[in-house]
Amino acid sequence: MNMDRRSVLGLGGVVAASAMIAPGIHLIAAPERTEASGQSRWAMLVDVNKCDSDCTACTTACRQENNVPTFDDPQRDIHWIRKVELKDKKGKRPSVSLPVLCNHCEHPPCVDVCPTEASFIRKDGIVLVDKHRCIGCRYCMIACPYKARSLVYHATELSENGNADVPIRGKGVVEKCTFCVHLVDQGKKPACVDACQKDGNGAMIFGDLNDGQSEISKRVHEIRTQTMRADLGLNPAVHYQGL
Amino acid sequence: MISEFSTIKGNSSKYLALLAGFGVLLALGAFSFLYVEINGHGATNMTNQVVWGLPHVFAISLLVMASGALNLASMATVFGAKQYKIFRRFSAFLAIALLAGGLAVLVLDLGRPDRMLLTMIHMNFKSMFTWNVFLYSGFVVLCFLYLWSMFQHERYVKLAGSAAFAGRVILTTGTGSIFGVIHAREVFHSAITGPTFVAVSITSGTAMCIMLLVATFHYTGRKLDKSLIHGLRNVLIFFTLLVFYLLVVEKFTKFYSPAFYDVESWILTGPYAPLYWIGVLGMGIALPLAILFNPGMGNSIKGIMWACGAAIIGEVSFVAHVLLAGQSYPFNMFPGWEMSSAFLDGQVAAYSPGILELMLGVGGIGIAGLIYLIGIRFFRLLPQKAEAPEGWKPWSP
Numbered sequence: 001m002n003m004d005r006r007s008v009l010g011l012g013g014v015v016a017a018s019a020m021i022a023p024g025i026h027l028i029a030a031p032e033r034t035e036a037s038g039q040s041r042w043a044m045l046v047d048v049n050k051c052d053s054d055c056t057a058c059t060t061a062c063r064q065e066n067n068v069p070t071f072d073d074p075q076r077d078i079h080w081i082r083k084v085e086l087k088d089k090k091g092k093r094p095s096v097s098l099p100v101l102c103n104h105c106e107h108p109p110c111v112d113v114c115p116t117e118a119s120f121i122r123k124d125g126i127v128l129v130d131k132h133r134c135i136g137c138r139y140c141m142i143a144c145p146y147k148a149r150s151l152v153y154h155a156t157e158l159s160e161n162g163n164a165d166v167p168i169r170g171k172g173v174v175e176k177c178t179f180c181v182h183l184v185d186q187g188k189k190p191a192c193v194d195a196c197q198k199d200g201n202g203a204m205i206f207g208d209l210n211d212g213q214s215e216i217s218k219r220v221h222e223i224r225t226q227t228m229r230a231d232l233g234l235n236p237a238v239h240y241q242g243l
Numbered sequence: 244m245i246s247e248f249s250t251i252k253g254n255s256s257k258y259l260a261l262l263a264g265f266g267v268l269l270a271l272g273a274f275s276f277l278y279v280e281i282n283g284h285g286a287t288n289m290t291n292q293v294v295w296g297l298p299h300v301f302a303i304s305l306l307v308m309a310s311g312a313l314n315l316a317s318m319a320t321v322f323g324a325k326q327y328k329i330f331r332r333f334s335a336f337l338a339i340a341l342l343a344g345g346l347a348v349l350v351l352d353l354g355r356p357d358r359m360l361l362t363m364i365h366m367n368f369k370s371m372f373t374w375n376v377f378l379y380s381g382f383v384v385l386c387f388l389y390l391w392s393m394f395q396h397e398r399y400v401k402l403a404g405s406a407a408f409a410g411r412v413i414l415t416t417g418t419g420s421i422f423g424v425i426h427a428r429e430v431f432h433s434a435i436t437g438p439t440f441v442a443v444s445i446t447s448g449t450a451m452c453i454m455l456l457v458a459t460f461h462y463t464g465r466k467l468d469k470s471l472i473h474g475l476r477n478v479l480i481f482f483t484l485l486v487f488y489l490l491v492v493e494k495f496t497k498f499y500s501p502a503f504y505d506v507e508s509w510i511l512t513g514p515y516a517p518l519y520w521i522g523v524l525g526m527g528i529a530l531p532l533a534i535l536f537n538p539g540m541g542n543s544i545k546g547i548m549w550a551c552g553a554a555i556i557g558e559v560s561f562v563a564h565v566l567l568a569g570q571s572y573p574f575n576m577f578p579g580w581e582m583s584s585a586f587l588d589g590q591v592a593a594y595s596p597g598i599l600e601l602m603l604g605v606g607g608i609g610i611a612g613l614i615y616l617i618g619i620r621f622f623r624l625l626p627q628k629a630e631a632p633e634g635w636k637p638w639s640p
Contacts, residue, residue, distance in 0.1 A: 013387030075290035075593075079586045086580040100576070100584070109427060115372035116361045135361055136284075136354015138294040139372055145427030147574050147586065151294060151354060153285035171283035172354030228576045232426050243577070 038123035041209040042179055043237040044193065045216050045225060046098055050203035053097035058204065059083060061195030065180060066166050069156040078150040080177040081192050086243075096243065099192065099204070102127060102148040102177035103228060103236030110140035110149065119174075125237055126179050134173040141174060145229050146236075149176045179206075209237070248332065249627050251463045253620035258462075265612035272606010275599045276351045284354060287600050292592030293570045298352040300563045301604030304447070305345030305611060306379070306418055307440055307562065308555075310411040311448015313338040313386065315475070317411075320389075320404030326471060326635055329626040331400075332393050334452060335386045335407070336618050341451070342386075344611030346379055348603055371421045378414040385410045394623075415441045422565055429506040430569035435496075439489040439561075445482040446527070447558035449475055450551035455615070457544055459625065466628040469544065474637040476547050479554060480535050486561075487528045506572055514591060515568035518560055527557015541640040567594060 062068060062081045070077050081101040088095070104127045111119045111127060118133035119140050129140075129149075141149045155171045158164065165182055169175045180190035188194070189206045196204040207216035216239075219225070225239040251258070279286050289296040316334035319327040350359055366373045385407040392399035419440030422431040453475050460467035497503040510519060531550040540546030571592040576582065582589035619625055 010387075010391060013384060013391060071285070073285075074585065074587060075292065076285060077585070078291075082584050082586045082588075084582055084584040084588055086577055086582060089579055089581055100588070109425075112367075112369045113371065113425075114367055115370045115376065116358075116365045117367045118361075118365075133358070133361055133365060134355065135358045136356075137372060138354070139370070139421075141291070141294045142431075142570070143425055143427055145574060146576060147291075147588065150291045151284060151289075153291075154283050170355075171285075174354070229427075 036122040036124040036126065036185075039210060040124040041237070042104070042124055042126055042184060043207065043209040043216055043220070043239065044101075044179075044190075045205050045219055045239045045241060047203045047241045048096045048098045049242040050201040051096070051098050052201055053083070053085060053095075055097075055200045056083060057195040057198075057200040058099050058192035061191040061199075062177070065163055065183075065191035066178070067156075067158060067162045067168050068175075069152075069154075069168075071154055073153075076151075076153040078152065078175065080148075080150075080175070098240060098243075100146060100148070100228075101192070101238065102144075102179075103146050103234070103238045104177075104179060105237070106235035107233065109143040109145070109232075109234065113139045113143040115139070122181075126181050126184070127176075128178055128181060129174055129176060131167075131169045131173050131175070136172040136174065138174060145232055145234070149174050247627050248623035248625060250621060250623055251459075251619050251625070253616075255462075258616070258620075262613065262616055265609045265616065268605045268609030269613060270606075270609075271602040272348070272351070272604075272609055275602035275606065276356075279352075279599060279603070280356070286597075288595055288597035289600070290592065290594065292587060293567065293594040295566055295570065296594065297596035297600035298348050298603045299566055300559065301607050302345045302348035302352070303418060303566070304559045304562045305341050305348070305607050307415060307444040307558065308447045308451055309338045309341035309345060309444075310382070310415040310418075310441075311444035311446065312341055312452055313407060313411050314445050314448050314478070315452045316389065316404060317408040318478070320400060321408045324474075326474065326631050329629050330452070330456065331404070332390060332622075332624040333456070333619075335389045335393070336622065336624050337452065337455065337615060338411070338448075339383055339386045340611045340614035340618065342379065342383060343614055344607040344609070347610050348607035351606075352603060371417060371424060375414075375417050375421065378410070378417045382407070382410050382414045411444075412441055415444045422569060427574070428569050428572070429503065429575070430510065430572050431565070433493055433497075435489055435493045436565070439486065439493070442482055442485045442489055443527075443558050443561050446479060446486055446531075446554050449479045449482065450531075450554040450558075453479070454548060454551045454555075456629075457548060459619065460629065463625075465625070466630070468629055468631045470631045470635065470637055471629055472544060472547060473542065473639055474631075476535055476541065476550075477637055479531065479550065483528055483531050483535075483554065487524075490523070490528075509572060509591075510568060513568075513572075515564060515571065518564045518568070522560025523557060523564055525557075526553045527560060531557070536640050538640045570594075 059081050068078050068080050081099050084100045086096045104125055108127045111121050116133050116135055118130045121127045151174050152169050152171045156168050158168050193204045193206040205216050207214040209217050211217055220239055223241055225241045226243055227236040227239055313334055316331040318324040319331050350356055362376050389403040389407045392403040416437040419437035423433055423436030425431040497507050530553040534546050534550040535541045573589050
């Protein structure tokens with residue numbers, strides 16, 4: 001078949017046009033999703049006065065529960081929850097230690113920027129990443145003000161004593177704290193909170209903010225608490241007491 | 244005066260050497276992509292602090308330059324500068340070539356490039372990335388339409404050219420807004436980032452057009468009227484001044500607020516300060532203007548070529564500075580407190596680009612270069628001679 005150059009140019013245009021129109025065509029049906037209850041708004045409260053800087057019960061439990069790998073590389077290690085030490089810049093307040101994790105914002109910027117809707121928010125406020133839909137663009141990592149997300153830089157495998165209930169994430173996708181959604185959906189607490197209450201000082205509590213009878217609801221409404229970067233208007237679900 | 248368009252012969256040893264050179268760059272990029280695809284991004288020097296590294300600097304620089312490369316055609320079609328009508332085909336085709344190179348790097352650096360189709364199936368219209376998928380592909384469509392009308396249906400040129408002009412302004416605003424809309428990062432968030440990207444695109448795109456026109460006409464033995472290049476030099480001067488103005492306005496606005504003292508002082512004195520002072524301001528603004536306003540160098544083709552080279556380095560520095568400084572500056576999650584953690588909170592991120600990242604980046608240049616070289620060989624993109632209309636004389640220093 002002979003094609004003149006104008007035809008080649010025209011064909012190029014058609015290909016480009018097809019690429020532009022293609023986004024509007026659904027070639028593959030999305031899997032049916034089960035829905036969480038919109039009645040709940042899961043949240044966490046951390047009493048920093050009870051959080052000991054030497055205690056890593058929450059981070060250890062998280063790694064174990066969620067098969068969070070370490071690569072012996074601080075630049076690329078994955079942290080779903082981490083202990084942060086805070087030192088007053090003016091030296092007037094005592095230093096404090098507290099856990100930082102995904103804040104499961106009501107208006108999550110990571111969800112806003114995700115081009116494929118791999119990052120999404122459930123009706124109960126838990127923000128998740130669909131590891132099968134994430135293309136590894138890392139825009140969510142750029143947008144998250146809490147540095148709560150990590151890219152999986154190396155291939156990982158489920159270790160012998162790993163948790164088979166939580167699948168590992170393949171290299172090239174972004175992962176983060178899920179509030180242990182697999183436990184929450186069974187009526188249990190996230191592993192970090194459970195460990196803090198059992199092995200730590202009980203600094204962390206978890207519950208439904210919409211349930212007026214829950215401990216977290218009462219404390220958040222009765223005690224002065226604060227959230228990180230409240231000025232951004234994201235309405236995070238992780239509250240801190242005693243800062 | 245418009246002379247006949249023609250392809251180049253493309254049988255000289257220099258042409259073949261250039262093809263081979265860009266082919267090597269493409270091969271380097273392909274190797275890097277495959278290596279990272281197999282071994283993961285752990286093979287690069289990107290980290291969980293600096294998640295967009297050197298490949299993104301190359302990709303975004305090429306994309307921004309692509310949009311600016313079309314300015315030459317827009318000058319003739321939209322703004323009535325008829326003396327540049329002869330370069331419209333070249334300009335539109337170059338825009339496609341540069342865009343293809345930039346897009347390839349961007350896509351091939353994804354953590355899961357095999358899932359790229361998902362961006363066309365599941366779309367989130369709140370994401371600037373989703374908008375950019377449409378804007379980039381739409382820009383290519385508009386450039387093809389523009390070329391098609393230039394080749395075959397001149398009566399549609401004004402319409403297609405105007406649409407492509409609007410498309411490129413929106414496209415580059417969208418690219419800048421990838422950063423500008425991010426509230427979380429103090430270095431990024433600014434309404435003026437989008438317009439600055441547009442201005443930077445025109446400086447770098449014009450510089451690339453000048454360099455390629457001069458080189459292509461020289462090596463193919465075609466006549467290029469010097470005054471046409473002088474006119475483009477004036478465009479470069481105007482938009483370089485515009486970039487400087489926008490940078491000054493941004494710095495003034497941010498320094499007016501005490502909330503930005505720390506971050507702005509860090510930009511001007513921190514580890515990325517040399518990139519800002521030497522790369523963005525020195526190479527991108529001061530050197531081109533010093534050359535182009537000089538009566539001797541500013542009127543010589545050699546001097547203009549040096550200024551163009553500096554402007555392109557300035558553009559790449561600007562993109563690199565926005566990207567890398569923006570990610571390296573630590574998050575300020577607890578104002579009034581100093582942070583430290585095993586996740587390197589509170590620290591300026593350390594990042595030095597890796598060789599695989601460089602290879603992927605130059606692969607994009609290889610793609611753009613090959614498309615351009617093959618384009619001028621098989622399509623009648625360039626006039627046999629380029630002459631300015633009689634009596635037309637642009638301002639000169």
